[in-house]
Amino acid sequence: MSKQHYSTTLKAIHWGTLLLVIAAFLSIEFREFYEKGTETRELFKFVHFQIGGLLLLLTIARLVIRKVQGVPDMVSMPKWQTAVAHGVHIALYACLIAMPILGVLTLVFAGKDTTVLGMEMQGWVAANKDFAHDLEEIHESIGEAFMWIIFLHAAGALVHHFVQKDDTLVKMKFSGR
Ligand code: HEM
Ligand code: HEM
Numbered sequence: 001m002s003k004q005h006y007s008t009t010l011k012a013i014h015w016g017t018l019l020l021v022i023a024a025f026l027s028i029e030f031r032e033f034y035e036k037g038t039e040t041r042e043l044f045k046f047v048h049f050q051i052g053g054l055l056l057l058l059t060i061a062r063l064v065i066r067k068v069q070g071v072p073d074m075v076s077m078p079k080w081q082t083a084v085a086h087g088v089h090i091a092l093y094a095c096l097i098a099m100p101i102l103g104v105l106t107l108v109f110a111g112k113d114t115t116v117l118g119m120e121m122q123g124w125v126a127a128n129k130d131f132a133h134d135l136e137e138i139h140e141s142i143g144e145a146f147m148w149i150i151f152l153h154a155a156g157a158l159v160h161h162f163v164q165k166d167d168t169l170v171k172m173k174f175s176g177r
Contacts, residue, residue, distance in 0.1 A: 056100035102139040
């Protein structure tokens, strides 16, 4: 028989990821309230880099754990809905991996004197500000798309729970059923 719920570890990572993603967005948006060059603005950026780095490690761990422990089947629904849900999950994983990598590369190519999870960003390659700027733009554009994909995903989960009244959300709830 297939599993009925995600494992406690995968549930914890799922909801932990939600909190970290919110913190990543808020930390980089809040920097705008402070003048360029101020310590507080730099601190918000630094926090953003660390949270993003953590998200990358957590997502790699999640994909390994998911492979080892397995996940429950999707609830029975029309084929197109299953395909959309799968597509959205893949897009979420892609963003969780691409965003931090693009962010780190931005800092590396900008030659920024900062660290991400203790790793120095300066001195890996010759600084190339134009390329760093392009990477940053891609990071920001994907970041915007990421927000909409999360919104679509969360809305879908809530429609399943409150409208279709199926077990989609229950599989991810700590209390289960
Ligand atoms: C899933 C993780 C991440 C998300 C969702 C995310 C999201 C964002 C967003 C939305 C922006 C644009 C903010 C704006 O223009 O108002 C941004 C900017 C930026 N992010 Fe990330 N990011 C993530 C991870 C990272 C990581 C790991 C790094 C680097 C280690 C990073 C470095 C940057 C940089 C350098 C900027 C431009 C900041 C500035 O110049 O003021 N990001 N990020
Ligand atoms: C209020 C916000 C959210 C709700 C209500 C929610 C709900 C759910 C539910 C019910 C599932 C299980 C779907 C199924 O197996 O059929 C799920 C899976 C998933 N969620 Fe969320 N989620 C939310 C936010 C997020 C965020 C912020 C991310 C990532 C940035 C995310 C990434 C994923 C991924 C990748 C899966 C697929 C898990 C797998 O099978 O590998 N979710 N979500």
